[in-house]
Amino acid sequence: MIGGGPAGLLLARLLHQSGIDCVVLENRDRSYVEHRQRAGILEQGTADVLRACGAGERMDREGLVHDGIELRYGRRAHRLDFVELTGGRRVLVYPQTELVKDLMALQLDHGGAPLLFEARALAVTGADTDRPRIHYSHQGREQTLTCDYVVGCDGSHGITREAIPERARRTYERDYPYSWLGVLADVPPSSGELIYTHSERGFALFSMRTPAVSRLYLQVPNGTDPEDWPDDRIWDELEARSAVDATIDATIDAPREATGDAPRDATGKDAPWRLERGPIAAKSVLPLHSRVTEPMRYGRVLLAGDAAHIVPPTGAKGLNLAVADVTVLARALAQRYETGATELLDAYSATCLRRVWCAVQFSSAMTTTLHIAPGQSPFETRLQLARLDRVTSSPHAAAELAENYTGLPVG
Incomplete structure (x- = not known):
């Protein structure tokens, strides 16, 4: 495997459990790999895979279980209850840096x-x-x-993809006309669940890394210099984009005052909403892209994770797609070495791409619905609000979002 991030490390662990020899080559040193800041939301299936391979003990002890998310638009907050909408599925917030440390250990x-x-x-x-x-x-x-198979887990800028001849591969891509200003703040999260906001001022996301560290995002123009955003400006803009008058449960018409018992804290209890401010430890700008390379296998070279596909982080799919890829691949290689059969290996690319394109569609829809594009017309904004109204008023539309967010079946 080329690449010692979550995809390469997890695949190595799964192959080790099947008695298959492998080697992982990582370009960076151990300290760099253990401190790369990346995604932190794990689908139900991702958490289950990590537990099964022996990497779940600390995740279950320190991870934050989330039963839903909140959508804010039109000065109203709507909570989507994933457990109710999906029959028991939920997500887990656990920083990728900690996941990598667990797999590396x-x-x-x-x-x-x-x-x-x-x-x-x-x-x-x-x-x-x-x-x-x-x-x-x-x-x-x-x-x-010299190998039986080479697996590229080397990310979107890796070299493995180039091993597939240009005539044999095709890349589909989209660049979005806005970026995210991401900040890490040394302050407890303002809510126990993620808050996605749509406002005329642009998108904002309220997330967390731990009970003491908030992860926050603001939509900004492409090419933004993070130094143009002093701390006070960031907090003021987050405040403006999160303003609400009432909170409404998904598919329930009765509003509740936002200053009452609307949002929930990390224990699941109702708590009043208030934006917690504090020192910002880091800030950076993240451009948004969608890209898929097909096929994900050529001869004895296979691609997994960001080497094959990237999505905007709005739908929290990047890490989870990588885990799904290597889970499918580990099963396929186990079949190949245990029985000599290659059916699963031959189907690897098609199997993964079905799930990948569903995630690309979901991530793109979340992104284009919640962000205000440069030059966006009032008509386009009304269409966004109509889509959000559909999600928060229809059990079927809400369930579809919840099923995608908590994770589609692997394989």
């Missing part, structure tokens, strides 16, 4: 597959042969690793 401390840090993959050759090769540099020497 399993790899290094419990007899896992070899994991080489600062091993930079230079090229993959022989994809259409039965012995593909990885050319890489490690400890000042260029070396070659």
Whole structure:
């Protein structure tokens, strides 16, 4: 595997459990990998996979279970109850940095597959042969690793994708006309569940990393310099975009005053809404893209996670798609090595792409519905509000969003 992020580490763990030898090559050093800030929302199925592979103990102890989300628009707050809408499914907030540490500890401390840090993959050759090769540099020497299969878990800027000839691959992509200003604030979250807001001023998302650290996002123009956003301006804009007059339960018409017992805290109890302010520890700007490369397999080279697809973070799908990919791939490789059969391996790309395109559609719909595009007309804004009204007034539409958010079946 090329890439020691969640996809590569989880695949290595799953293959180890099946008795399949593998090697993970990671370009960066261990400290860098353990501190990369990424997504933190785990679907129900993702959490189940992590538990099954032995990486769930700390996640279950420290992760924050979420039974729903809140949508705010038109100065109203609407809570969607995932447990009720999906028959018991929920999500878990657990920082990717901590997940990587857990998987890495399993790899290094419990007899896992070899994991080489600062091993930079230079090229993959022989994809259409039965012995593909990885050319890489490690400890000042260029070396070659000959494999049965090469799996690219090396992200959107990795080199594995280039091993698929240009004539044999196709990339579908979209760049969105806005970005996110993301901040980490040393302040307890203002709500026990995520809040997605649509306002004339633009989109905002209220999330968290831990009970003491908030993760917050504001829609900003592409090319924004985060230094143009001092702390007070960020807090004022978050306040303006989150303003509500009342809270309404999804599919229930009776409003409740927002200053009463509307939002819920981390224990599930009702609590009044108030934006908690505090010191901002980090800020950065994240452009939004959708991209899918097909196929996800060419000969003996396979792609997983961001190497094959990226989505805007609005739908919280990036990490979860990577976990779904390697779960499917681990089953396929186990079948191949245990029985010699290749049916699951031959179907890998098609199996994953069905789920990938559903997630791309969901993420794109969430993004375009909640953000205000440059030059957007009043007509287009009214269409967005109509879509949101449909979600918050129809049990069927609300259930569809909840099912997508908590995760579609793998495979």
